Amino acid sequence: MNEKFYALPEEKQSQILNAAYKVFATNQYKKAPTSEIAAEAGISKSLLFHYFHNKQELYLFLWKHAADLTKKYMRQYKVYETDDFF
Known part of the structure; x- marks a missing residue:
């Protein structure tokens, strides 16, 4: 990925x-x-x-981004610290 993407303001990156x-999500x-x-x-x-x-690089970036967000929120809500999920 081009480092220029990270140079964008966060709002533009999110957009x-x-x-x-x-x-x-709506198309294969x-x-x-x-x-x-x-x-x-x-x-x-x-x-x-x-x-x-290319499209593949964008798609793989989205996978990694989603995984990173999931890990972030699992740590934030201390999901890893519990032994009883139910």
């Missing part, structure tokens, strides 16, 4: 990631158009490819 989550990977992701994020398709080299 792009939320758009990608939305499009991938093969049928999720990057043009739709870009339009939803309010950026051009070429700018999306400036931040992520």
Whole structure:
């Protein structure tokens, strides 16, 4: 991934990631158009490819991002500290 994505303000990063989550959630990977992701994020398709080299890189970034968020909230709510989940 291009480090320029991380140089964006957090609001813009969230806007792009939320758009990608939305499009991938409503379409299969093969049928999720990057043009739709870009339009939803309010950026051009070429700018999306400036931040992520291809659709696969964006998709894998979203997987890692979702996993990181899950871990963060599991730590925050001390899920790992309990022995009794029920």
